[in-house]
Amino acid sequence: MTKTWSRFAAVSLTGIALTVGLAACSGGKEAASTGNSGDQAAEGTRIAEKERTVKVVFPENANQPVKSNSPIQQEILKRTNVKLDFETVPNSNYNDKKKTLIATNNLPDIIQVDKTDLNDFGSTGVFLPLMDYMDKGLMPNFxxxxxxxxxxVKLTVDGELYGFPAVARNELKNGFGPVIREDLLKKHQLQAPKNFDELLTVLAKLKELYPDSKPWTxxxxxxQLLSTTAYMLGSGVNGTKGNGMYFDKxxxxxxxxYGPATPAFKNVLSYFNKAYSMGVLDPDYAITTQQQWTEKLTSGKSFFFMDNSGFSLNYTRDLRKTQSDGKFQVLPIPEYAPGKARANYYATVFSGKTFAISARSKNPEQLVKLLDWMYSEEASNLMNFGIEGVHYTKDEKGQPKYKEDYVAKFKTATPTPYYALYSDLGCCQLSFTPYYTNTMSQTQIEKMTGNWDAINDEYWGIVAKDPAYNxxxxxxxxxxxxAARVKELNVTINTMLDQEYDKFIMGVKKIDEYDAVIQKARTMGAGELEKIYxxxxxxMKK
Known part of the structure; x- marks a missing residue:
């Protein structure tokens, strides 16, 4: 390695001394990234002496359209002298756009990337390395x-940090989970499934009762099917990019x-094939968009999904516009084998996304200071709750709380009050917010708009009490x-595997033929990938 892990210990000691020094200078108040005291920061953190425009590229979620020059952008300009120029790309096209920008080294000042991008391209010189800035005390908040x-430390590549990770603040725990129409179970006196075989039996019965339905969409x-469900079925993949490498406890x-190159993954495909053959799994599963998925669930055409279980709360409200007793609810994780059930929470600290600075940007130190300031309490409150006194106040514990008169404007907004508020303000997880809130802000808005009810309490209670989650x-x-070798191997192996999965799920190939696919994947380097990780x-443990 070109850098040793002892450097991190040195950085840590330096940071402790720096933190103590800053606290002494600020009288206990949080210091601005420029080294100013907390009082000076409250008056404004002038990152740039002259107004500077900084271009930022990140994906746009259809539920939360990005508005140009939002209140938060305006306030950031006022406090820092930096004007944020957002260029957003629809989620569905973002990876392609991002890869093109990185490959051509035509990056904006700041771009949203993920750890795979950092592993693949960190050593190419396209992203600004940050450890020296941290060593120099220019990143005190971060x-x-x-x-x-x-x-x-796991976010580094060869001892170097190439981006600022998005960090969650006061996040509740939930994740991928099985969600079913609970009202239909009660109506037809069907027991909630406790294992995956029982799940297929229940869905098959619903298919029998509603012949035109597509129970599991x-x-x-x-x-997405593999990333949401394979781990619960006893194998796994890592994310939705086809990366088969994951940690199995x-x-x-x-x-x-490397999940797809193991016999356990053969069982996963066999299960999907059974669901497909029974007519339980949507025959259009491979081509259904998110919008079509939502329409099927909220119109009553589909009764079950295995995905972000929090969608159940919104979909119940939408469903009840036409079916007053309709109710989606998360199930405890079913057993994939006798006595064995498992699932993963979403990361409650690191979202997986990172904001990298282009190595070609002018005056990179300003950009480092800007991003570091965004991890301060002052900036985090601004970038998640807006302007104090206008959009939020503070409670008795000093925590931000949205103003009810502001939230009331979005009570009937679509797709949900909280998404509409986030879009108006330009805030929170789906925006350019390195230190973000998600469930903290969402819970406040739902309670203020009357959208928090017994179903919400039940949902969070089920997830919190389920011992299957890790x-x-x-x-x-x-x-x-x-990193270079991992990138090379993943491209080769994933290209081969991506062409195989649907053949087994749809029954084009017999499941026993997957043994040959496992062997081919291992010959192509799956075992080498396992050894690298x-x-x-x-x-790292040493």
Missing amino acids: KKLWDANPDM VRNGTP DVDGGKYV EPVMDPPLTKEE SNALAR
């Missing part, structure tokens, strides 16, 4: 979070496994050489 979260195709006491494991940091994990 440094507090770095010291408080040892897992952050899926959004965004096969990658149940294999040899916990190790990295904290996700963040991948270990790789060296430049390892295992070695990286062992090295």
Whole structure:
């Protein structure tokens, strides 16, 4: 390695001394990233002496359209002298756009990327390396979070940090989970399934009762089907990009496994094939868009999904516009084998997205200071709740709370009051917000608009009490050489596998023929990938 892990210890000690020094200078108040005291920060954090425009590229979610020059953007300009120029790309097209910008080294000042991008391209020089700025004390706000979260070292590549990770604030735990029409179970006296075989039996009965239905529907195709469900079925993949490598706590006491190249994954495909053959799995699962998925669920054409279980709350409200007793509710995770049930929470600290600075940007130190300021309490409150006194006040514990008269404007807004408010304000997780809130802000808005009811309490209670959920494991940091090899192997293996999955799910190939696919994947380097990640994990533990 070109840098050793001892550097992180040195950085940590430097950060402790710096934090103490800043606290002393500010009288206990949070310091601005420029080194000013807390009082000066309250008056404005002038990152740039002259007004500067900074271009930022990130994906736009259809539920939360990005408005130009939002109140938060205007206030950031007022406080920092930096004008944020957003260029957004629809979620469905973002990966292609991002890859083009990176490959051509035509990056904006700041771009949203993920850890795979950092592994693949960090060593190419397109992203600004940040460790030296942290060593010099120019990232005090971020440094507090770095010291408080040892897992952050896993975001590095060969000892270098190439981006500012999006960090969650006061996040409740939920994740992918099975959601079913509970009202139909009660109406037809069907028991809630406790294992995956019972699930198919229940869905088959609903199909019999409603012949024109498509009981189990899926959004965004096969990658989403695999990423949401394979782990619960005893194998797994990592995310929706077709990366088969994941950490399995149940294999040899916990190790990295290339899921699709194991016999356990054969069982996953066999289960999907059974669901497809029974008419339970939507025959259009491979091509259904998110909009079509939503329409099927809220119109009564589909009764079950395995995805972000929080969608159940919104979909129940939409369903009740036409079916007054309709109710979606999350189930406890079904057993995939006797006595075995498992699922992962969403990451409650790191969302997986990162904001990288282009190495070609002018005056990069200003951009480092700008992003670091965004991790301060002052900036986080602004970028999630708006302007104090206008959009929010503080409660008795000093925590921000939206003003009810502001929230009331969105009581009947679509697609939901909270998405409409987020879009108007330009805030929270789906915007350019490095230190973001999600469930904290959503819960406040739902309660203020009267959309929080017994179903919400029941939902969060079911998830919180389910022992099947585990904290996700963040991948270990790789060296430049390892990252390059991982990229090479993933492209080759994933290209082959992506052409195979649907053949087995749809029954074009017999499931026993998947043994040959497993062997081919291992010949192409699946075992080598497992070894790379295992070695990286062992090295990090040392």
